[in-house]
Amino acid sequence: MPENPRPPRRPLRRLRLLSLLVTGAAATLITGCFSGSGTSAQGDGGGRLRLAMMQPPRSGLSPLSDDAFKLSRWSTAETLVKLDRDGDARPALATGWKQNGRTWTFTLRQGVTFHDGTALTAHSAVTSLTTAAGASPKPRILDGVDLTARATGSHTLTVTTAGPDPLLPHRLSSPQLSILAAKAYRGKTVSPVGAGTGPFEIVAVNGVASARLDRYDRYWGGKAKASGIDVRFVPDGTARAAALRSGEADIVEAVPVSQAGLMDRKLITEVPMPRTNTLYLNTRSGPFKDAGLRAAAREAVDAEQIVTGVYEGRADVARGLLGPALPWATALRGAPERAAATAPRGARITIGTFTDRAELPEVAQVLQQQLQAAGFQVTLDIREYAHIEADALAGKFDAFILSRATVLDSGDPAAYLFSDFAAGGSFNISQLADPAVDRALNTAAQTPAGDARRRGIMNAEAAVLSTDAAVPLLHERVIQGDAANVSGAAHDPRERELITLDTFAR
Incomplete structure (x- = not known):
């Protein structure tokens, strides 16, 4: 193996010139991706948000895979617990918890419904956790963890581990342990379509090309400002950056370093x-x-x-x-x-x-x-x-x-x-x-x-x-791109949040 298998980087000026030459071609890769989507104001919030994401789904958006982080970034699936900026566990679908040795008791939030209209209960939470604990392979967060969940009331459940686990609430914040409606579980597959509890409902998935989410107006936390989200998966970094510059996308994941220098500084945030x-x-x-x-x-x-x-x-x-x-x-x-x-x-x-x-x-x-x-x-x-x-x-x-x-x-x-x-x-x-x-x-x-x-x-x-x-x-x-008319997009170091209740495009 030679010591330098990769040629030295071109001078920055030449690299930027090359990027400019390919930008036009890259833009054609995404033009029309969001046809039919608009960002004109609607009612008390905004229109639909157009989102260009880097990686397409790898497992059909199953929450038991890394696709779970897409579900949390779209605010469609939620967990019992969430993490604050310091990484401390805070209430989400669970309003509180207490530990007794190897067992933790969680109290669920009242009045939560899934996107199919069914109610969140301890039984539905147990189904989601039990499915994750028995998956093969297990979600990463459960590596080496023997977990058993049991409903003890309509809105209370216990989670027991083989040994004392001081981080159990933190584990339950992982998007891979999202709580979904019973309809999500069919045999060995798990589908989040119409099965989450978040402010946006997945209504259509087009393989590894795109997804569509509409606002869920019965969301327990209030009404989202945007009316929906149109997602396009764009692995090519130059094409993603071009989509932001051309106005084809409102929010863009992972702008490449080579493209960031070509963009209006007001449109990018380094997280x-x-x-x-x-x-x-x-x-x-x-x-x-x-x-x-x-x-x-x-x-x-x-x-x-x-x-x-x-x-x-x-x-x-x-x-x-x-x-x-x-x-x-x-x-x-x-x-x-x-x-x-x-x-x-x-x-x-x-x-x-x-x-x-x-x-x-x-x-x-x-x-x-x-x-x-x-x-x-x-x-x-x-x-x-x-x-x-x-x-x-x-x-x-x-x-x-x-x-x-x-x-x-x-x-x-x-x-x-x-x-x-x-x-x-x-x-x-x-x-x-x-x-x-x-x-x-x-x-x-x-x-x-x-x-x-x-x-x-x-x-x-x-x-x-x-x-x-x-x-x-x-x-x-990571460099995130937000169009000038976008407000309220999350800039999350853990890449769990992106579009929230307060995100909209004017």
Whole structure:
């Protein structure tokens, strides 16, 4: 494998010129997608919203798959619990809950109806949760969780787990555990069409091309300002950006970095993501078994250069493993105690990464230059992720560059930290086995949700950083496009909300 399998990036000016040349062609890919849709004012709100989304459905919009996040972003399916900005559990379809050992009791909201007119009851909630718990494969949020739900009244149910689970309400906030009407469940398939409880009802789905939602006027939370949503799935990023510029779309997901610079700044919002690009260093074998050489590598890294040169300034330099998408992390972050750096003296290292994320090979090239300037001899090994993951997990690289989600479906980063840095973690690329880190991780995992758990999580982060097993580089952002006449669109780092009750186009 050659060290530089991807040619250097074109100068930004040439890249933008190329984008301008293809914009007209890209626009034709979406022209007419929203025919018949309008955004003229209607009554007390707005007309229909035209939404261009990046990824088409992969599983027929089943809530048991990643398609569930589309359902929550469209405000059509809802969960018992939702998360606030800090990641704390708040009432949704459930108005309250209490824990008694392994069992949690939830009280349901009164007066909620599904889109087919049937009432939300404890029995319908139990059906949804039981279906998810017995699915194969299970929703990610239930990996390793043995869950049993039982109705104890018309609007009360209990959820019991095999062991005490302080994060159960957070788990129930996952869109993959949406509560749907009985009509949604037919054999092994789950269809959300006309079966949710949100302010918008799915009335038609056209495969992987489009979907149509109408306002549900009996929604328990009030009347939505928009009369409906017309969704078009547009995987091509240039075409999505062109749709916003041409007025063909009101809201656009994931505007590419290469297109953002061509757009009116008033039309785009950069949303910090709970995703960190990190250089993992192999602590078990090779040169980075030496803590002094790990410290030397950390000191050689200039993350600002990567953010400016590779991401064109559309990312945040990392100060730790957890970034600005978790607003409480900065205030609780302490200074880790690290080893002193020792001179590399020509130490030979191999850095691995993958091509599936377009920026990572270029990040690898920049790091190669920075580490060579510090005295390392650096070889790059860059492949498709499917062909490199096994070697990375087996510790076959001295270092590995990874873009990693730091907040999984529970909205809590403890699971990510344990997976990546515990001695028994399933994604321990650094091969780290440090008793102090394990103690900190276990303490955080066992602490109930709230301020004490957040302090425990940041103590665990400091313990990891003190080993230099990981060098955080940057925190990614997603770029969302909203037309000038759009108000109230959500800008959610967790990508659970997009169109809400208050979203409309004038």
